[in-house]
Amino acid sequence: MREVDLNVFATELAAGAFVIDVREPDEYVAGHVPGARPAPLSALGAALAELPADRTVYVICASGNRSLWAADQLAARGVDAVSVAGGTKGWARAGRPLVCGTATA
Numbered sequence: 001m002r003e004v005d006l007n008v009f010a011t012e013l014a015a016g017a018f019v020i021d022v023r024e025p026d027e028y029v030a031g032h033v034p035g036a037r038p039a040p041l042s043a044l045g046a047a048l049a050e051l052p053a054d055r056t057v058y059v060i061c062a063s064g065n066r067s068l069w070a071a072d073q074l075a076a077r078g079v080d081a082v083s084v085a086g087g088t089k090g091w092a093r094a095g096r097p098l099v100c101g102t103a104t105a
Contacts, residue, residue, distance in 0.1 A: 002075075003068065003083045006090050009058060019058045020047065022070045023088070031098035033060055033091055038102075044070055051079055060084040060091075 004012070013019065013035065020039040021032050028038045039047035051057050057074065059081055061067040067083040074081035084091075092098055 002071065002081070003064070003085045004058070006084065006086045006094060006096075009060075009084045009091075010096065012056075012058065017058050018052055018055055019060060019084075020051070020070075021088070022059055022061050022066050027062065027088075029101055031088065031092065031100050033088060034097055034099050036060060039070075041066055041070060044073065048074075048077060048079070053079075056080045056082055058082055058084055061087050063087040063089050 013033065019033060019036040021028050021036040022039055022041050022044065024040050025038065051074070057079055059067040059071040059074065064083060064085045064087045067087060071081040071083040088098070
């Protein structure tokens with residue numbers, strides 16, 4: 001499975017990366033990476049139609065475990081998916097910004 005560290009992810013995010021957050025809605029609302037779109041594991045199949053076919057999809061969760069599984073599932077369906085190691089918790093620990101609420105930007 002493909003996985004990137006938080007520094008690579010930060011660079012890609014600054015360049016406009018497409019990011020989905022596979023945590024549950026309450027986790028997402030409590031704080032997510034700016035620009036991350038909610039796509040909880042329980043509804044991952046429904047999100048397939050909204051994922052770009054022509055670019056990498058970065059998958060993030062709390063720590064990296066759920067995102068690894070989700071990225072693997074997406075890759076099996078032909079999506080260029082990459083898990084973000086360290087997840088949202090690692091992002092926050094590094095002092096990077098989080099957005100609270102349901103906004104995706």
